[in-house]
Amino acid sequence: MTEVLYYLDCYLKEFEATVVKVSDGNVALDRSAFYPESGGQPYDTGKLVREEDGAVFEVVYVGKFGDDISHEVVAADETAPVLKAGDKIKGIIDWERRYRHMRMHTATHVVANVIEREAGAQITGNQLGLDKSRVDFSLEAFDRDKFTEYEKMANDVIAAKHPVNFYLVSREEAEEKLSRLTTLAKGFSEDIKEIRLVEIEGITIEACGGTHLKNTGEIKGIKISKLQNKGKSNRRMYFTLLD
Missing domain, CATH: 3.30.980.10 (Threonyl-trna Synthetase; Chain A, domain 2)
Structure with missing residues (x-):
């Protein structure tokens, strides 16, 4: 289950989290401030930055599936290793959007x-x-x-x-x-x-x-x-x- 960080603080622009699941370019985190498409409100975009090597992954879609908020990501550098369970990341919201x-x-x-x-x-x-x-x-x-x-x-x-x-x-x-x-x-x-x-x-x-x-x-x-x-x-x- 993803801890939903925007419920009580919609102004949170950055956060730290751990990857718990990865499937076909979709990443589930233990906690997230990204809003998933729902209720007539579009999803957030932004990026995930891996703590270990600074690799950047653009968040291009966010949805909620069951209890998980899933982030569809695309690596900014195609040569960077893919995200995997256990990776520590910083999430950064596209604040203007x-x-x-x-x-x-x-x-x-x-x-x-x-x-x-x-x-x-x-x-x-x-x-x-x-x-x-x-x-x-x-x-x-x-x-x-x-x-x-x-x-x-x-x-x-x-x-x-x-x-x-x-x-x-x-x-x-x-x-x-x-x-x-x-x-x-x-x-x-x-x-x-x-x-x-x-x-x-x-x-x-x-x-x-x-x-x-x-x-x-x-x-x-x-x-x-x-x-x-x-x-x-x-x-x-x-x-x-x-x-």
Whole structure:
């Protein structure tokens, strides 16, 4: 089982770990700060540097398989010996990519909470990106003018600089404390017994495994760039970050 380092510290850019398993260019570590592709958030990239000889291995994909976070790597020098179980490494995150996704993900929580509160909508799908992100909502009435209001409300929350906190709790404790674990229409998998909660103080608290900011002010602002009608009660919204 890989120890997940980003759950309580999303700002960890470098870490030390030990290789526990290698298969067809995929490396599992005993601990990792790399985010694996999941929940509409893209994977992190970066590199692993072997302590013994300084050999560099580019991380080109990260996924979670069972309890392991698996890192697909490509050697920067093809003549370097491959990684093997027991190797000590330093992991280095591509911070610009990670931080952009953190801004997008926290922004998604802010705007989704606004739309849930104002229109009773739930998220039916989402995909974060570096340049733009999309969120799909279960929403019967599709008043496009309302989204201008939602954008302003979301930017007010961002400007208010609400702190963001993280907690690891049992599923039982989370369900006792919260009226709902998530704004996702599909709910939260019953297989997940330890819940990571993300709280935007005074705004929302919900289960989420993604990477987030420490404060909504770091988002800077959002702009809704496109709205689409995707069928009965399914509305799609694209947004970008303001820099």
